[in-house]
Amino acid sequence: MNSEAQKNRQITPLSGQNSNKMSTHTQEACPQDKSPQYRCPLCKTPLTANQQGFSCANRHQFDRAKEGYVNLLPVQNKGSKIPGDSPEMVISRRDFLATDAYGFLQQAVAYTLKSLLDKTATVIDAGCGEGYYTNALAEQLSEGQVYGVDIAKAAVRYAAKRSKAINATKAQHFCVASNINLPFADNFADLICKIFAPVEPTEIARVLKSNGVFMTVVPGPKHLFELKQVIYEFPKEHQPEVCPAGFELVDTQSLTQTQVLSKTADIANLCQMTPFSWKIAAQKKQQLIEAGDLSITFDFVVNVYRLAQDEQTSCKLKD
Numbered sequence: 001m002n003s004e005a006q007k008n009r010q011i012t013p014l015s016g017q018n019s020n021k022m023s024t025h026t027q028e029a030c031p032q033d034k035s036p037q038y039r040c041p042l043c044k045t046p047l048t049a050n051q052q053g054f055s056c057a058n059r060h061q062f063d064r065a066k067e068g069y070v071n072l073l074p075v076q077n078k079g080s081k082i083p084g085d086s087p088e089m090v091i092s093r094r095d096f097l098a099t100d101a102y103g104f105l106q107q108a109v110a111y112t113l114k115s116l117l118d119k120t121a122t123v124i125d126a127g128c129g130e131g132y133y134t135n136a137l138a139e140q141l142s143e144g145q146v147y148g149v150d151i152a153k154a155a156v157r158y159a160a161k162r163s164k165a166i167n168a169t170k171a172q173h174f175c176v177a178s179n180i181n182l183p184f185a186d187n188f189a190d191l192i193c194k195i196f197a198p199v200e201p202t203e204i205a206r207v208l209k210s211n212g213v214f215m216t217v218v219p220g221p222k223h224l225f226e227l228k229q230v231i232y233e234f235p236k237e238h239q240p241e242v243c244p245a246g247f248e249l250v251d252t253q254s255l256t257q258t259q260v261l262s263k264t265a266d267i268a269n270l271c272q273m274t275p276f277s278w279k280i281a282a283q284k285k286q287q288l289i290e291a292g293d294l295s296i297t298f299d300f301v302v303n304v305y306r307l308a309q310d311e312q313t314s315c316k317l318k319d
Contacts, residue, residue, distance in 0.1 A: 070174075072177040072183040090158065092273040093273035094158060107136070110133075110137060117190055123147070123191045123192075124193070125148045131163055144190075145171040147173050148175075150174075186207065193216075196218065204244070216305070217301070217302050218238075218300070219300065220256060222256065255298075255300045256299045258298075259298065
């Protein structure tokens with residue numbers, strides 16, 4: 001895999017923030033121990049760790065899997081037999097990310113977190129997938145805690161297993177749960193990160209501390225545009241993210257690279273791991289894979305939000 005272009009613009013610390021990182025020692029700070037702090041998804045009461053996993057005062061029990069994660073997604077909230085990304089998509093994304101094609105984005109996300117928070121922060125990676133970005137976030141928090149949350153069980157299983165192998169000394173916790181019903185108390189997190197994942201702004205606001213940070217990564221205008229040209233007769237650029245209601249935008253950065261994928265396995269995994277896998281015809285997909293040397297644009301936008309202090313600064317939902 002050969003990189004042909006440089007980053008469009010590097011992530012830099014927020015204006016005035018680099019020398020004044022957000023302190024996590026506030027009245028809303030989480031407990032100092034490194035044990036996971038979850039709340040019951042059924043009755044909303046605190047969960048306490050036990051030998052099997054976690055339980056609440058109302059005797060709802062959630063067992064810990066052998067990989068170390070806990071499933072906090074009640075069966076009545078699953079919505080489908082296998083919610084979230086399919087196991088095939090998870091494997092393809094895992095293998096593609098292992099090539100480090102998105103390494104420049106991973107580094108930028110980690111650097112942004114480091115510029116905003118101190119080392120004791122509590123961070124949630126909402127829609128963590130296989131933990132590729134979660135592990136990078138944990139590397140920045142020597143005394144903090146990072147929670148990876150995803151609705152796809154296959155992704156969380158791999159993330160937890162991977163975390164044990166490469167970040168055994170870090171306080172990382174993984175659970176299967178929905179971003180619409182996050183298994184955390186109010187005012188819990190210093191930063192919530194969502195990378196391509198759908199979230200509910202009111203739920204983010206509930207879990208985030210009053211001085212907390214909401215960081216999002218969304219596709220830039222030209223992201224994977226070459227794939228769109230294969231799929232659509234008239235491909236359109238990605239539209240900018242709409243500022244979530246109740247938040248104010250404090251920083252935005254763009255990252256763009258054009259890379260050449262020369263291995264057929266990398267091209268196949270890229271096609272399979274994105275929503276385009278449902279739209280591209282099998283014949284076109286095979287032609288794309290067999291052609292080799294695919295020049296592809298990776299285009300991302302990193303947005304940083306804080307809770308709005310009043311209606312004048314709050315982002316409004318579009319009509």
